Amino acid sequence: MIRPAALLLILFSIIGAARADPSAPxxxxxxxxxxxxxxxxxxxxxxxxTAKRFEGYPLAxxxxxxWPEVDAWAxxxxxLVLTAVDGYAPSMDLARALSGNGVVATRDLDRAPExxxxxxxxxxxxxxxAPYYLVxxxxxxxxxxxxxxxxxxxxxxxxFGQRYGGAAPPPASGERAQRGFRLFVQNCMPCHAVNxxxxxxxxxxxxxxxxxxxxxxxxxxxxxxxxxxYRLRSKMPSFGHLPETDRNAILSYLGAMKKRKVxxxxxxx
Ligand code: HEC
Numbered sequence: 125m126i127r128p129a130a131l132l133l134i135l136f137s138i139i140g141a142a143r144a145d146p147s148a149p150x151x152x153x154x155x156x157x158x159x160x161x162x163x164x165x166x167x168x169x170x171x172x173x174t175a176k177r178f179e180g181y182p183l184a185x186x187x188x189x190x191w192p193e194v195d196a197w198a199x200x201x202x203x204l205v206l207t208a209v210d211g212y213a214p215s216m217d218l219a220r221a222l223s224g225n226g227v228v229a230t231r232d233l234d235r236a237p238e239x240x241x242x243x244x245x246x247x248x249x250x251x252x253x254a255p256y257y258l259v260x261x262x263x264x265x266x267x268x269x270x271x272x273x274x275x276x277x278x279x280x281x282x283x284f285g286q287r288y289g290g291a292a293p294p295p296a297s298g299e300r301a302q303r304g305f306r307l308f309v310q311n312c313m314p315c316h317a318v319n320x321x322x323x324x325x326x327x328x329x330x331x332x333x334x335x336x337x338x339x340x341x342x343x344x345x346x347x348x349x350x351x352x353x354y355r356l357r358s359k360m361p362s363f364g365h366l367p368e369t370d371r372n373a374i375l376s377y378l379g380a381m382k383k384r385k386v387x388x389x390x391x392x393x
Pocket of ligand 1: 325360
C-alpha cells in the first residue's frame with residue numbers, strides 16, 4: 125500500500141519531468157546527423173580569416189532533432205553549450221542559435237573529399253577543425269554573440285540560472301539591476317567576466333574590485349556609450365545604440381554587484 129505522501133511525491137516528480145526544464149545532457153553530434161540533408165555555405169571565416177565554402181548540417185535542424193522541446197527552452201532564455209573534443213565549451217544564447225543560420229560543417233569544399241580539412245596553426249602545432257566546425261552565414265566574424273568552435277563534438281543545453289547564477293545580482297537589488305543583469309549577459313558577457321563568469325577579451329568587472337569602486341559613474345556612463353572617446357583604438361565596441369534606460373540598467377547591475385563578490389579560490393579583498 126503506497127502512502128498518500130509517497131503518491132504526492134511520485135505525482136510531483138512526474139509533473140517536474142514533464143515541465144520544460146532547460147537542462148539537457150550532452151548529445152554527440154555523431155548521433156544526430158543520420159538522415160539530415162547536407163547544405164553548402166560560404167562564410168567569412170574568423171579562423172582562416174578569409175571567405176570559405178563548407179558542407180554541413182543546419183544547426184537548428186540538429187537541435188530540434190536532439191530535443192523536440194528546444195524552442196520552449198529558448199523562449200525561457202536557455203543557453204546552448206558547444207563542447208569540443210578537448211573539453212573547451214563556449215556557450216551562446218539558444219534562441220539566437222535557433223534563429224541564426226548556423227551550419228555544423230563536416231568538410232571544406234575546396235579540399236579533396238578524402239582530405240577534407242585545411243590545417244591551420246594553433247600555437248606551435250597545426251590542427252584541423254575535425255570532426256565538426258560550427259560556422260555562421262550572414263554574421264560578422266567578430267560578432268561576440270556567435271561562437272565558432274572547431275573540433276566540436278557535442279551539444280547540450282543549460283538553463284540561464286545554471287550558467288550565469290554566480291553572476292546574478294543579490295536578490296534585494298531591485299528590478300532595474302535584475303533587468304541590467306540580463307542586458308549585461310547579452311551585450312557584455314561575451315567579452316567581460318563578473319565573478320569570473322563570462323569572456324576574457326575585456327577585463328573582469330567585479331573582483332577583486334568592482335568597476336564602480338574605481339570609475340566615477342559619469343565616466344563609466346560615457347565610456348560605455350563611446351569607448352573611443354576615452355581610448356584610441358579601443359577594442360570595445362560602442363554601446364551608444366542601446367537605449368539610455370538599458371545602459372542605466374546595466375550600470376545599476378554593475379553597482380549592485382559590489383555587494384556580491386565571488387573570487388573562487390582567490391580571496392576577495
Ligand atoms: C567585443 C568585446 C567587448 C564587449 C562586447 C564589451 N566590452 Fe567592455 N571592454 C572590452 C575591452 C577589450 C576593454 C579593455 C579596454 C579597451 O580596449 O578600451 C573593455 C573595457 C571596459 C571597461 C573599462 C574597465 C576598466 O577597468 O578599464 C568597462 C567599464 C566596460 N568595458 C564595460 C562594458 C559593458 C558595460 C559592456 C556591455 C554593454 C561591454 N563592456 C561590452 C571589450 C568589450
